[in-house]
Amino acid sequence: MRGFLAKGMVAALLSLSLGLFASAAAAPGAQKALQIYFIDVEGGQATLFVTPEGKSLLIDTGWPGNNGRDANRIATAAKDAGVKKIDFVLITHYHDDHVGGASQLAAKIPIGTFIDHGENRETTSEGSKRGFAAYQQLLATGKYKHITAKPGEVLPISGMQVRVVTADGELIERPLPGGGGKENASCANAAKPPVDVTENPRSLGTLITFGKLRILDLGDLTSDKEMDLMCPMNKIGAVDIYIVSHHGFLQSGSAVLVHAITPRVAVMDNGPKKGGSPVAWDVIEKSPGLEDLWQLRYAEEGGDAHNVAAPFLANLQGPDTGNYLKVTAAADGSFAVLNSRTRETKKYEAKKN
Numbered sequence: 001m002r003g004f005l006a007k008g009m010v011a012a013l014l015s016l017s018l019g020l021f022a023s024a025a026a027a028p029g030a031q032k033a034l035q036i037y038f039i040d041v042e043g044g045q046a047t048l049f050v051t052p053e054g055k056s057l058l059i060d061t062g063w064p065g066n067n068g069r070d071a072n073r074i075a076t077a078a079k080d081a082g083v084k085k086i087d088f089v090l091i092t093h094y095h096d097d098h099v100g101g102a103s104q105l106a107a108k109i110p111i112g113t114f115i116d117h118g119e120n121r122e123t124t125s126e127g128s129k130r131g132f133a134a135y136q137q138l139l140a141t142g143k144y145k146h147i148t149a150k151p152g153e154v155l156p157i158s159g160m161q162v163r164v165v166t167a168d169g170e171l172i173e174r175p176l177p178g179g180g181g182k183e184n185a186s187c188a189n190a191a192k193p194p195v196d197v198t199e200n201p202r203s204l205g206t207l208i209t210f211g212k213l214r215i216l217d218l219g220d221l222t223s224d225k226e227m228d229l230m231c232p233m234n235k236i237g238a239v240d241i242y243i244v245s246h247h248g249f250l251q252s253g254s255a256v257l258v259h260a261i262t263p264r265v266a267v268m269d270n271g272p273k274k275g276g277s278p279v280a281w282d283v284i285e286k287s288p289g290l291e292d293l294w295q296l297r298y299a300e301e302g303g304d305a306h307n308v309a310a311p312f313l314a315n316l317q318g319p320d321t322g323n324y325l326k327v328t329a330a331a332d333g334s335f336a337v338l339n340s341r342t343r344e345t346k347k348y349e350a351k352k353n
């Protein structure tokens with residue numbers, strides 16, 4: 001399923017992809033790609049989208065502290081993508097590994113608009129209260145536009161469609177265009193998960209569409225909400241790229257979600273000791289039609305049996321090296337994944353339909 005090709009084929013593929021990327025610099029049409037950086041923030045989230053026109057959306061800001069490590073990594077990715085400003089920063093929810101890096105990021109690079117789900121709902125947690133308060137301070141400077149997003153709305157970001165599917169515990173009521181609305185066979189045997197009372201099920205989740213390509217990001221949405229969203233009817237439809245919910249923790253990423261959205265590629269933003277639970281990893285690997293799972297880190301909990309092979313790991317076991325994964329996508333639905341550690345790119349052809 002994800003073995004690399006024989007050496008001769010690799011060389012041929014490499015020269016092909018080199019040719020593709022070489023011509024990308026020269027041909028004006030070839031710049032019409034969506035770039036997505038999966039930045040390694042050690043078990044938090046920071047996913048940067050840059051449209052062909054140079055508009056940018058960052059989903060989450062990684063952790064606070066660490067001498068600005070995560071803000072620096074985000075700024076480096078922005079520079080690599082050729083953007084000097086982040087137009088939209090979407091905060092999925094108020095946990096430290098998502099909102100924590102916002103202040104450091106704002107000190108590092110200009111930001112246009114912040115988007116979030118509204119109030120912090122985890123008022124019993126000092127961490128959430130602190131993260132939310134620091135974020136409110138940032139908004140109170142008056143320097144930024146601010147959107148409180150609701151399920152069903154399309155965010156005002158040009159060059160791709162960003163539709164809100166979950167926010168503050170609320171969900172879209174109707175199936176989405178482009179494949180939603182079919183009965184979900186995975187619901188039949190699924191037990192109702194326990195209700196999660198943290199900020200996780202409040203996550204601001206989005207379906208991002210670029211031409212024929214569909215990408216799903218639900219932040220840290222938990223299985224109880226997955227069931228509400230996906231049973232008995234799959235309201236999302238199929239996606240090409242699934243940004244693995246909740247870093248691959250077992251409280252999220254149930255089969256009712258993953259086996260219904262049938263991603264071609266899944267990208268897990270786990271840390272060495274955060275996420276990548278074997279149970280959740282198995283659900284992804286068994287997903288019908290999955291071509292590859294990519295991981296930002298080797299997850300120690302899983303051991304070799306529950307981690308992808310080295311070419312699909314941005315960072316191997318051992319010291320933090322901060323390598324990222326980058327998707328370059330075309331409107332016809334084809335895309336490629338670059339591993340910044342190996343400098344190798346794997347191509348995924350457009351689906352024939």
Ligand SMILES: [Zn+2]
Binds near residue numbers: 043045095
């Ligand atoms: Zn998280």
